[in-house]
Amino acid sequence: MAGIKDVAARAGVSVATVSRALNDHPSVSAQARARVLRAVDELGYRPNAVARSLRTDQTRTLGLVTSDLLNPYFTELARSVEEQARALGYSVIIGNADERPELQDHYIRTLLDRRIDGLLMAPIEGGSPLIPAAAREGVPMVFVDRWIAGIDVPVVRADGRAAVRDLVAHIYELGHRRLAIIGGPALTTTGRERVDAFRAALAEYGLELPETYVGQGNFQAESGRRATERFLDLAQPPEVVFAADNLMALGALDALRARGLRVPRDIALAAFDDIAWFIHTDPPITAIAQPTGELGHAAVRALVERIAGRPAPSVTLPARLVVRRSCGERSDS
Numbered sequence: 622m623a624g625i626k627d628v629a630a631r632a633g634v635s636v637a638t639v640s641r642a643l644n645d646h647p648s649v650s651a652q653a654r655a656r657v658l659r660a661v662d663e664l665g666y667r668p669n670a671v672a673r674s675l676r677t678d679q680t681r682t683l684g685l686v687t688s689d690l691l692n693p694y695f696t697e698l699a700r701s702v703e704e705q706a707r708a709l710g711y712s713v714i715i716g717n718a719d720e721r722p723e724l725q726d727h728y729i730r731t732l733l734d735r736r737i738d739g740l741l742m743a744p745i746e747g748g749s750p751l752i753p754a755a756a757r758e759g760v761p762m763v764f765v766d767r768w769i770a771g772i773d774v775p776v777v778r779a780d781g782r783a784a785v786r787d788l789v790a791h792i793y794e795l796g797h798r799r800l801a802i803i804g805g806p807a808l809t810t811t812g813r814e815r816v817d818a819f820r821a822a823l824a825e826y827g828l829e830l831p832e833t834y835v836g837q838g839n840f841q842a843e844s845g846r847r848a849t850e851r852f853l854d855l856a857q858p859p860e861v862v863f864a865a866d867n868l869m870a871l872g873a874l875d876a877l878r879a880r881g882l883r884v885p886r887d888i889a890l891a892a893f894d895d896i897a898w899f900i901h902t903d904p905p906i907t908a909i910a911q912p913t914g915e916l917g918h919a920a921v922r923a924l925v926e927r928i929a930g931r932p933a934p935s936v937t938l939p940a941r942l943v944v945r946r947s948c949g950e951r952s953d954s
């Protein structure tokens with residue numbers, strides 16, 4: 622296999638110039654770079670990333686430990702992380718924790734063993750001594766979407782409170798007074814925050830959130846179905862079900878249909894997180910949309926700052942309400 626010396630000989634430049642040309646160093650003329658790239662093509666040369674890592678002590682690789690890749694929100698987030706990382710010259714290794722603390726630990730350990738340059742996480746709390754330990758050791762880290770209090774790591778997230786208030790206002794205007802929520806795991810900030818925001822928004826309208834109207838979900842579809850069945854078995858079922866993520870909303874929709882209920886005529890439904898196919902469901906689902914792509918980009922930029930040893934501030938972007946038809950008439954799209 623051709624080596625860097627062969628490329629240098631064919632291009633008629635020094636080995637150092639080949640190296641600089643391949644790393645887009647500004648000191649290399651456009652002409653020399655073109656000759657190097659032609660020689661690389663002709664010889665089928667592949668730079669040895671392992672050798673470079675040993676030399677530079679950098680792998681140009683980021684780790685992303687995501688909570689559930691089957692959740693379209695996290696799929697979109699992973700896509701935007703990958704996109705921004707590529708633009709900045711990094712590859713991404715993804716670990717899917719599947720909402721399980723032991724898998725989260727497994728991936729953190731594996732990624733650190735592989736000497737990633739930095740770690741992005743949407744963490745589950747509770748199980749993992751590795752997270753505070755890595756932060757203490759100075760591993761560059763950024764939390765995205767979810768975070769853990771007390772660990773000094775920048776957080777890139779959306780604030781859904783105003784959008785939840787807008788949702789409750791919309792539902793209230795439609796005349797509904799009995800509102801229920803399917804929450805996420807208590808071991809996640811997103812699980813707790815969405816219930817808190819909902820309760821606070823109801824209070825502004827003088828409405829209460831009884832415990833029977835708080836379903837315990839795990840952000841996956843089956844839990845949305847079960848929580849909805851429990852609501853429907855109550856002596857006085859809610860008039861509205863708000864699912865704290867998109868998968869639980871789909872599970873809820875299944876449960877409502879299985880009981881022969883029509884949305885929104887018999888019961889209203891709304892979701893946190895907007896996903897592409899919410900416009901294709903019957904009815905299209907009213908949802909709180911996060912700026913997911915921007916969050917992924919901002920998280921990578923923050924992590925690359927941390928890798929360079931610079932401070933990176935936390936970033937909070939607003940979420941927004943997208944009204945469709947699943948709560949009643951009035952629709953944005």
Ligand code: HPA
Nearest residue numbers: 694766767811840866894
């Ligand atoms: N879980 C599920 N869906 C989500 C989350 C989460 O933590 N954050 C945004 N969408």
